[in-house]
Amino acid sequence: MKERTERLKAIKAIIKENRVDSQEKLLQLLEDHGYSVTQATLSRDLKYLKVGKLSDGRSGYYYSIPSEEERRESERHYIQDFLRGYVSIDWNQSVVVVRTFSGHSDSVALAIDNMGFDEVIGTISGRDNVVFIALKKGVSGDDFIHSLKTKIPEFEEE
Amino acid sequence: MKERTERLKAIKAIIKENRVDSQEKLLQLLEDHGYSVTQATLSRDLKYLKVGKLSDGRSGYYYSIPSEEERRESERHYIQDFLRGYVSIDWNQSVVVVRTFSGHSDSVALAIDNMGFDEVIGTISGRDNVVFIALKKGVSGDDFIHSLKTKIPEFEEE
DNA sequence: GCGTTTTTTGCATAGTCATGCAATAATATA
DNA sequence: TATATTATTGCATGACTATGCAAAAAACGC
Numbered sequence A, B: 001m002k003e004r005t006e007r008l009k010a011i012k013a014i015i016k017e018n019r020v021d022s023q024e025k026l027l028q029l030l031e032d033h034g035y036s037v038t039q040a041t042l043s044r045d046l047k048y049l050k051v052g053k054l055s056d057g058r059s060g061y062y063y064s065i066p067s068e069e070e071r072r073e074s075e076r077h078y079i080q081d082f083l084r085g086y087v088s089i090d091w092n093q094s095v096v097v098v099r100t101f102s103g104h105s106d107s108v109a110l111a112i113d114n115m116g117f118d119e120v121i122g123t124i125s126g127r128d129n130v131v132f133i134a135l136k137k138g139v140s141g142d143d144f145i146h147s148l149k150t151k152i153p154e155f156e157e158e
Numbered sequence C: 001g002c003g004t005t006t007t008t009t010g011c012a013t014a015g016t017c018a019t020g021c022a023a024t025a026a027t028a029t030a
Numbered sequence D: 001t002a003t004a005t006t007a008t009t010g011c012a013t014g015a016c017t018a019t020g021c022a023a024a025a026a027a028c029g030c
Helices: A001-019 A023-032 A041-048 A069-083 A105-115 A141-149 B002-017 B023-031 B039-049 B068-085 B103-114 B141-151
Strands: A052-055 A061-064 A087-093 A095-100 A121-123 A128-134 B052-055 B061-064 B086-091 B095-100 B121-126 B130-135
Touching: A001 A023, A001 A041, A023 A041, A052 A095, A069 A087, A069 A105, A087 B068, A095 A105, A095 A141, A105 A121, A105 A128, A128 A141, B002 B023, B002 B039, B023 B039, B039 B095, B068 B086, B068 B103, B086 B141, B095 B103, B095 B141, B103 B121
Parallel strands: none
Antiparallel strands: A052 A061, A052 B052, A087 A095, A095 A128, A121 A128, B052 B061, B086 B095, B095 B130, B121 B130
8 A cells, every 4th residue: 555655755745844733734735746635634643743733832732743853852751751760670581670659650651652662472460560562573571571671671580 | 809819720630640531520629629619610710820632642531720831832833823824924113014914913913912013002903814913112113023033034025 | 457555535524723703800190 | 990902721623643453565485
């Protein structure tokens, strides 16, 4: 399916070059460029492109392609989430268990999800301030810890 | 009215420290901090604070206080708006008149507003692809042009 | 090519956010 | 202090965005 890829490019370009403040408006601009889709599809496209909605500093908001800076900003955010919640860590052959401060398990799990570790196949946050991290086959807890330390220099085991 | 100012500070802090992805959630967090308002007020507060909604790079969006970088990003955006619409410029003692390409007067006026020139007391965009810029008392058209060139290096008169 | 699986999309609608208006609270003015 | 003015808020609702589900399109495997 080629259409979609092209449309995504077009969306990127349009958003960069125009002040688009609603999907409705984007719909029209896309129409002008020969793409015809529904608002639902646009919503998904924007999510896929990670397009944000920023204040124009005055009267309203407009869509914006995320810059590299913003990406990093974003990642720093997760690291902080993780560090803020982290209490201790332990693991066996296939699962890493992180204990967190009260109420932080969700944010820690989400942070790990968002940091996009290759070693991880999934996370789940339990009721009791605990996060389970399921590792890929062939990956050890040590591997993961190593990767974690790489991404989060401030991180100290225990 | 002191409440509001304090609430705005609290909102800033909460947004920085938490992953807030809806006004509903923010409402709750504010409640925890002792502030009780409605979603409508929050919507206005966020607009006032110029809070944006950015992709978390994975599963969704969260609110974010604009950083300096984003501000600049934003400014570049206005410059582009201005240049895209600009045709010619002229002035008398108190008013600068910018002619724009068809349909661009609104965006040019908005861009000038948003760039925040000290020399300007107001702008208005007319029907006929024209923007009026009212200058502060004591400021000449030349002063404004100079300032404009400073902000927009690419800008060439006529 | 044909059936199977995966991806993409529209439709309908739920979810979320913005705003006109009127009420209330704060502030300025006489 | 009484009155006028301005700022802030809630309510109700309209505007805008996201999403479950089923259908259609594309990609895959034989």
